Amino acid sequence: MKIASIETIPLRIPFTTGGKSAGGVWGPKDLQVVDSLVVKVTTDDGTVGWGETFGFTAIPSVKLVIDKILAPELIDRDVTLREKSMLDLQKKFHIFGRSGAFIYGLSAIDIALWDIAGKSANKPIYQLLGGSEATSLAAYASLIRYADAELIRRNVRRAVESGYRYLKLHEVDVEVIRAAREAAGPDIEITLDVNAPWTVREAIDMTEKLREFNLRWIEEPVWPPENYSGLAAVRKQGGIPVAAGENASTVMDFQHLLEAGAVDFIQPSPAKMGGITELQKVFAMANAHNVPVMVHTFYDGPGLLASVHASAALGGAKALVEWRYFDLEAQLYGDAIIPRNGRIDVPQGPGLGIEPNPDVIRDYRIDL
Incomplete structure (x- = not known):
C-alpha cells in the first residue's frame, strides 16, 4: 500500500471546566473552547488511518507545515516503510528545528500510519x-x-x-x-x-x-x-x-x-x-x-x-x-x-x- 492523501482537519469544541479557568500555557483566561488538529491518511486501497498533533494556538502553523511540506513528501510512499519515512523527513527538514511544527506534524502522521498498520494486520496497536x-x-x-x-x-x-x-x-x-x-x-x-x-x-x-x-x-x-x-x-x-x-x-x-x-x-x-x-x-x-x-x-x-x-x-x-x-x-x-x-x-x-x-x-x- 502507498499513501494516497493526507488531510488535516482542525476542530474547535466548546468545553466547560466546572468554573472559569485561569490563564495558562495552553490559552487565555476564561478559555472555553479547545482546538485540536486531526490528520487523516488514506492509502491507495482506501484504508484510512487517523493521527493527532498537539497544538492549541500553534495549530495553524502545524497545519501549514503538514499541508505544504510534509504531505507532498509522503504521497506515494510505501506505508510499511513508516520508520524510514519518518527518519528521512526528520533529516531532510532538521534545519527548520527539532521541535515545534515539524515534529508535531510528523507525530500525527506517524500515529495515523500505525493505525493503518493495525488495520492491515487486523490487530489493535497494543x-x-x-x-x-x-x-x-x-x-x-x-x-x-x-x-x-x-x-x-x-x-x-x-x-x-x-x-x-x-x-x-x-x-x-x-x-x-x-x-x-x-x-x-x-x-x-x-x-x-x-x-x-x-x-x-x-x-x-x-x-x-x-x-x-x-x-x-x-x-x-x-x-x-x-x-x-x-x-x-x-x-x-x-x-x-x-x-x-x-x-x-x-x-x-x-x-x-x-x-x-x-x-x-x-x-x-x-x-x-x-x-x-x-x-x-x-x-x-x-x-x-x-x-x-x-x-x-x-x-x-x-x-x-x-x-x-x-x-x-x-x-x-x-x-x-x-x-x-x-x-x-x-x-x-x-x-x-x-x-x-x-x-x-x-x-x-x-x-x-x-x-x-x-x-x-x-x-x-x-x-x-
Whole structure:
C-alpha cells in the first residue's frame, strides 16, 4: 500500500471546566473552547488511518507545515516503510528545528500510519507493540488551572466522586494546592504540573512549602524546561519526585534527561515527539534507566488512543493515563473512551481501535 492523501482537519469544541479557568500555557483566561488538529491518511486501497498533533494556538502553523511540506513528501510512499519515512523527513527538514511544527506534524502522521498498520494486520496497536493483559488502565483527572481555592475544591470533589483515585493539578499557588489536598483527602494521589515557571532556587524553595501535601511528583518546576541539570538539582534537594518530558521533542532529548538523572518519571508526549515510533524507543531507554514512563496525553483524539495502546503494551497494567478533565461539548469518540470509575478501556478493535465520529468532525470543523 502507498499513501494516497493526507488531510488535516482542525476542530474547535466548546468545553466547560466546572468554573472559569485561569490563564495558562495552553490559552487565555476564561478559555472555553479547545482546538485540536486531526490528520487523516488514506492509502491507495482506501484504508484510512487517523493521527493527532498537539497544538492549541500553534495549530495553524502545524497545519501549514503538514499541508505544504510534509504531505507532498509522503504521497506515494510505501506505508510499511513508516520508520524510514519518518527518519528521512526528520533529516531532510532538521534545519527548520527539532521541535515545534515539524515534529508535531510528523507525530500525527506517524500515529495515523500505525493505525493503518493495525488495520492491515487486523490487530489493535497494543498487540503490534508486544501485547498486554490489561483491558483497562487507571486514569488520572488532569484539571485545568483555576487559581481559585473554592473552584479547585469543587472540582477535586467532583473528580473523586466520579471515581478518580489520581489527580493532576496545574496550580502554582500554595493555598490553592492546600485546598485541593484537603478536598481530596489523604488517600487520593495528587501530582502537580506547574509548567516550568521557576528558577532552580525558586523551585527548591517551593518544594519546601509543597512537601506537606504528599505529592506523587512535581512536574516541570524549572525554567527553561530543557535545564536538565537544574531539574536534577531540584530532584536531589527538593524532597519531591520530579517528572518532565512533555516538552522534549526527540529521542536525544530523552536520553539527555535520563543521563542527567533529572527525573523520577519521564513523560513523552506522542503527539509532540514523533508518534508511536519514537515513543516505543523512549520506553526502552527509560526501562534501561529504571525510570517509569507516564505518557503525557493532554489531548483526547488519536493521540490519546496512541498513548493508551503504548502504555498498555510497554508500561504494563500499572501505567497511568492522563485524562484531560474538560467536559467537552462533544467527544470525537462519543463515550467509547471516557473513563469509568477512574479507568480507561484499552481499545480492542484493529489499529487505534475506535473510529472518529463523522458527525463531530462535520459539526466542529473550522477553517484556518
